[in-house]
Amino acid sequence: MRYRQLDALRGVAALTVVFHHLFMAFPGSEAHVSVFDLSSWAFWETWMKYTPLRAFVNGRPAVVLFFVLSGFVLAASFEKRALPYQDYLIRRFCRIYLPFAIAIAFAVSLFMLSPRGPIAGLTEWFNASSWTAAPSVDVVAGHLAMTGREAHIQLNNVTWSLIHELRISALFPLIVLLAVWNWRVTLAALALLWLASEVAGGFAEEGSILASILDTGGYVLFFGVGAICFYNRQRLAAVAAKLPVSAICVAALVAMAIPAGAPASELLYGLASTALIGAAIGHQRIQPVFTSSPLLWLGTISYSLYLFHLPIILFALRHWYGAVDNRLLVVGIMATSLMTAQIAYWLVEKPSDQLGRTLSRRHRLA
Numbered sequence: 001m002r003y004r005q006l007d008a009l010r011g012v013a014a015l016t017v018v019f020h021h022l023f024m025a026f027p028g029s030e031a032h033v034s035v036f037d038l039s040s041w042a043f044w045e046t047w048m049k050y051t052p053l054r055a056f057v058n059g060r061p062a063v064v065l066f067f068v069l070s071g072f073v074l075a076a077s078f079e080k081r082a083l084p085y086q087d088y089l090i091r092r093f094c095r096i097y098l099p100f101a102i103a104i105a106f107a108v109s110l111f112m113l114s115p116r117g118p119i120a121g122l123t124e125w126f127n128a129s130s131w132t133a134a135p136s137v138d139v140v141a142g143h144l145a146m147t148g149r150e151a152h153i154q155l156n157n158v159t160w161s162l163i164h165e166l167r168i169s170a171l172f173p174l175i176v177l178l179a180v181w182n183w184r185v186t187l188a189a190l191a192l193l194w195l196a197s198e199v200a201g202g203f204a205e206e207g208s209i210l211a212s213i214l215d216t217g218g219y220v221l222f223f224g225v226g227a228i229c230f231y232n233r234q235r236l237a238a239v240a241a242k243l244p245v246s247a248i249c250v251a252a253l254v255a256m257a258i259p260a261g262a263p264a265s266e267l268l269y270g271l272a273s274t275a276l277i278g279a280a281i282g283h284q285r286i287q288p289v290f291t292s293s294p295l296l297w298l299g300t301i302s303y304s305l306y307l308f309h310l311p312i313i314l315f316a317l318r319h320w321y322g323a324v325d326n327r328l329l330v331v332g333i334m335a336t337s338l339m340t341a342q343i344a345y346w347l348v349e350k351p352s353d354q355l356g357r358t359l360s361r362r363h364r365l366a
Helices: 004-025 037-040 046-052 051-055 057-078 087-113 124-129 139-143 157-181 182-203 209-231 233-241 245-256 265-282 284-289 293-300 302-320 328-366
Strands: none
Touching: 004 046, 004 051, 004 124, 004 265, 004 293, 004 302, 004 328, 037 046, 046 051, 046 245, 051 245, 057 124, 057 209, 057 245, 087 139, 087 157, 087 302, 087 328, 157 182, 157 209, 157 302, 182 209, 209 233, 209 265, 209 293, 233 265, 245 265, 265 284, 284 302, 293 302
């Protein structure tokens, strides 16, 4: 069973991550203003930082939505066909890892063609979180090994989420079994795992492999929520259908505008993601929006857009920030990112997925 409107929801989430990285690169994102000073509201950055509009430039809620959607879609694939575990792993590895590896190579190529060092006028986030070390053999190997260390995501730091996704994918059949057995007990157990991961993470060295593994333990919750949503989709859709769709969307927007790192913010992101999925599958009025051609196209290229946009942002700003009007620069980055995502979908994502299907089929016949 495939809900096309969820593809569109994934596309919107990917676009939000692009907006997030663009917003974080420019100095307005780090400006400290007083919300009680009326003059500060003359700047669009104030509105994006201190109102629910922040949801459109807030990257972490979008990633949590990715995780919940992955849980939903993977659970649907298990109901449709019972793949042997090894075949499932082969397909999942090809689907996630091969495009990931190409995206790392893409980032290395753009890094080598770019000026080195910090770019004056851009933010600390831009200068200190990406392209901080040259792509030596050890650095690239660490990225490809998916260690999760901070030093091994800096070439393309969106890949942190794919590390968790691939790890959790290996456990997902067990999550499905638990969700089918008793979803309430499963949800409670995964919530406790999230809490334990949060507490233990406070004692782990920041940016270490251990910290990354503990984060993975916490994110299992959101894949589990997605699976539970799928197995209770009729109930979820019925509940959502009884509520005004505008109220659901506004409440989700407010929850997703909460700054990342705020206490229990990720739990609220997960709740908002559940509400959006319920609205997408349960509200007839919103179906035409989520099944419109532009959003479905955006959903189709969402994984490639997520993977390839950040190196483009880093490359473009390192070359042309200060030399080209910022508005033209942003438009150019957006257009290039969307075109690159389409090309990567054709040349990388689809062939990787097809290779996984072919290898798993050969494995079954062997």
